[in-house]
Amino acid sequence: CxxxxxxxxxxxxxxxxxxxxxxxxxxxxxxxxxKRRQYEAVPELPMGLQGQVDFGQTTQMTTAGSRIKLYFYAFVLAHSRYKYIEWQLRPFVTDDLIRCLQNTFKFLGGKPKQIVYDQDRIIVVSENNGDIIFTQAFQAFRQTEHFEAIECRGFDPESKGKIENVVKFVKSSFARGRIFKDIRSWNNESMDWLQRRGNGKQHNGTKQVPAVIFAEEQPHLQPIINYQPAQEVAIERTIRKDNTVMYQSNRYSVPFGSYDAHGRQVVLKVNDDNLTIIDQQTGEILSEHQISTASGKLIQRSSDRRNRSVGIPKLMAQVVQSFTDQTAAHQFTKQLHQKYPRYIRDQLQVILRLRGDYSQQALDKALEFCLKQHLISATDFKATMEMLPEYEAHLDRVRDELATLPLAEATQAKLEILQPEVRSLEVYAKILKGAHHGTN
Known part of the structure; x- marks a missing residue:
């Protein structure tokens, strides 16, 4: 609708x-x-008291025909059900949450007295015998803006069922079937959707329009203090072949195998004397270091080094055992050893690290594809793991499109009896050796 x-x-x-x-x-x-589950009715909360926060993710088709994973932040005022959402291309970290909360407060023109959230790692460091220890950045933001942060268990309809419903609503009403162009357009479309439907249509539970009720609730919100986070510098870098990144004339290590031949981008975040290296695409923290005042040094964590304690034959056996077709796997590792005798340990460890990220079926498909296409390297194997599902989906779409192409009966009859000329492989062998077709 x-x-x-x-x-x-x-x-x-x-x-x-x-x-x-x-x-x-x-x-x-x-x-x-x-899916059905049992709920318990909870009383409505007073105006301006509580907002609820949660995160979600969806996988969308793009205008290029590929698939992309998107992440979103969602907020709802418990009384009026007035909503705000924001999307990005990577998982959320603490700085993203603080930015989204600030944008939410500006969108609302104020803030509630309480914010309910999951015990998420970007908000909570640990639960110390019932006392919640917040991340340093979130604690500073909370104390400056003077709101109460209330943690709850995940999937708890009594505590935060309103925001869970919003997350499902965003997925089903806004994201489902929508084609992704770019993140800016996507966020603009979501704001239009909020105005048109998320906040502009009657809520099924309250039987009221959230935008109308919010006009009454807005004066009950607290004023915004405009929190200014501590200055933090973010710098973009590319991981080098030796699994390091350069910063101020020093090399800082990342876990062995992080390097990608296509150029893996990371973000360096500098806070006081600490350097944090974050994957630009996924938001994963790869490594953290104390910044060195020296120059031309290698700053390396012991956990980032490659494992040299296991012999090459044992590593090769571990790789072979990772696949269902062990004969094909043995052939692949043997060719790897022949092609990269000096770097075989590195090659094998890259493949072994992929086992925890992909299913057995995906590993077996990638092995079959690499052997068939003569792609004998760990980098090519890793790239195949990442791209093969999209490649197969593309082939399926092409086959479906070809199957629906209208053909005249005469053309179809010709295609059925058409037999292409088949030359002997010897002809091509002679050409490759420098001979001309038809002569020796």
């Missing part, structure tokens, strides 16, 4: 669209999968 409005096809009653979709489900036998 929202999609029809967004595409300017007109305004339709949701009940009308629901009946139409119901008929489609019956006609095309499309099952509707639902």
């Amino acid at each position: 929202d999609w029809l409005e967004e595409q300017n096809y007109g305004n339709y009653a949701e009940s009308t669209v629901r009946r139409y979709v119901k008929q489609l489900r019956v006609k095309y036998k499309i099952d509707k999968h639902t």
Whole structure:
């Protein structure tokens, strides 16, 4: 229904669209999968008291035909159900949460007295016998803005069911079936969706429009203090072949195997004397170091070094045992050893590290593809693991499109009897040796 409005096809009653979709489900036998659980009714909270925060992620099709994972932050005022969402291309860290909360407060023109959240690692360091220890950055933000932070268990409808419903609503109403162009357009579309539907349509529970109730709730919000985080410098770098990054004429290590031939980008965050190296795409913290005042030094953690305690034959055996077709795996490792005799340990360890990130089926498919295409290197194997699902999906789409192409009966009959000329492989062998076709 929202999609029809967004595409300017007109305004339709949701009940009308629901009946139409119901008929489609019956006609095309499309099952509707639902999950049911028991809930307990909770009393409505007073105006301006509480907001709830949670995170979600979706996988979307792009305009290029590939798939991309997107991450979003969601906020809802418990009384009016007035919502705010924000998207980005990598998992959220503490700095992202603080930025999103600041944007939320600006969007609302104030802030609630309480914020309810999960015991998430970007907010909470640990639970010390019931006393929550916040991350340093979030604690500084909370104390400056003077709001109460209330932690709760995940998937707890009594504590934060309102925001869990918002996360599901964002996925089903906004993200489902939408094509991703770029993150800026995506965020703009989500803000339009909020105005049109998220906050502009009647809420099923309250039977009120969130935007209307928010107009009454807004004066009860607390004023914003405009927290200024400690100055932190962020610098972009590319991981070097020796699994280090350069900063102020020194090399700082990252875990062995982090290097990617296609250029793996990282962000260096400098806070006082600490250097944090973060994967630009995933948000994963790769390594942390104390900044050295020297110059031309290698600053390396022992945990970042490659494991030299295991012999090459044992490593090769471990790689072979990682695959279902061990004969093919033995062939692959043997060719690796022949091609990279000096770097075989590095090659094998890169493959071994992939076992925890991918399924057995994905590993076996990548091995089969690499042997068939003569891609004999750990870097090519890793790239195959990452790209093969997208490549196979592309081939499936091409086959489906070709199957639906209209062909005249005469053309189809010709294609069925058409036999291409097949030359002997000897012809190509002679050409490669420098001979001309038809002569010796």
